Amino acid sequence: MTSIFAPYDLQDIRLNNRVVMAPMTRSRASEHDVPNELGALYYRQRASAGLIISEGSPISREGQGYLFNPGIFSPDQIAGWKKATDAVHERGGKIFCQTWHVGRVSHTSIQQNGAAPISSTTTQGGMAFGYNEDGMPDMLAASKPRAATTEECGRLVRDFAQAAVNARQAGFDGVELHGANGYLLEQFINGALNDRDDAYGGSREKRCRLLLESIDASVALIGAHRVGVRLTPYATLFDMPLYDDIEGTYLYLAEELGKRGLAYVHLMDQGAQGQNPLPRDFLRRFREAYTGTLLFAGNLDREEAQRLVDEGTIDLPVFGRPFTSNPDLVERMENDWPLTPFDPDTFYGGDARGYVDFPTYQEEQTRKAREKMLADRA
Helix, strand or coil: CCCCCCCEEECCEEECCCCEECCCCCCCCCHHHCCCHHHHHHHHHCCCCCEEEEEEEECCCCCCCECCCCCCCCHHHHHHHHHHHHHHHHCCCCEEEEEECCCCCCCHHHCHHHCCCEECCCCCCCEEEEECCCCCEEEEECCCCEECCHHHHHHHHHHHHHHHHHHHHCCCCEEEEEECCCCHHHHHHCCCCCCCCCCCCCCHHHHCHHHHHHHHHHHHHHCHHHEEEEECCCCCCCCCCCCCCHHHHHHHHHHHHHCCCCCEEEEECHHHHCCCCCCHHHHHHHHHHCCCCEEEECCCCHHHHHHHHHHCCCCEEEECHHHHHCCCHHHHHHHCCCCCCCCHHHCCCCCCCCCCCCCCHHHHHHHHHHHHHHHHHC
8 A cells, every 4th residue: 555645756757745636727818829827836735745747839820719818839838838837846746747729619819710629520629719709708509610631630739749749848847748638539439529531540549649749749859758648538518429349449448558758648537527437447448458657536525536546546646626726735644633525616817816825734734823813912
């Protein structure tokens, strides 16, 4: 039995503990989607996590589906992210960048020259955060996409690879390719949505080709030990349909990813978000097929996380929403200190409120002690 608070060797990247902070969109980047000082403070506050995976960072303007998300494709964005990675490293933490292309989950109002979003298909689906007819930020039905040409698939691979290089220039310890949650790479993987008849559609091997080529291209430039990937088997978010070959597709991926010596594979269960759940028996079958470091996110608490690690089902548990309101989540769990409830109303957009203004437990105790002292003196 190994405590989730014990150090972990992630392909020669030493983590101070096994607790991972999930990638969570917070939509607080500056103009032109540049990471800012507020974001650097946000990540610094949470640097006691063994590993932080950043919010999704679009690999290109085309890959953007939401306003105010910090990208990883321009020099200003690279410089902005450097503030955050420096802040995390100053506290002894590690941070990977989640490289992201939303595919069809976008809107013409935020695409260059009003272009249609790109996908594996022309089938419309999902919601985007763009500009409405009055030019105001708004949640909108995603625009009808166009299907990428075979040649464009090669360009998408290169975009992911360049994002990996940019992430390293920004000081990230590695990258996690976003192959989950109904975005571009899953739009190719999904056997019901992908209706192509070229080298990137049809069989499970062809449907998984864009993901694997993007991983391989990133590995070639920054090393396998600095590349991870996130997947959501059985996912239905953003109108993703279920299909007969789900298990076979993801067990094929488990074997292929196992050959590559990656930093990790990160599975997410969307059941906690009201979507179709990932069966726990499938999680165990995936574990049998994939022998590398396995991360798992799925509304975990400390007890279930520890049990899954003890069983050998996963290596690193991933926590999301509790980290938003508990910057010292690791310390709170380790010491059985109470957790501060998270505030969904402040998850997306806004300012410091609900973002960097949650105190640590020790700060709370200091404040209470000061208030008591002042009351006793009165």
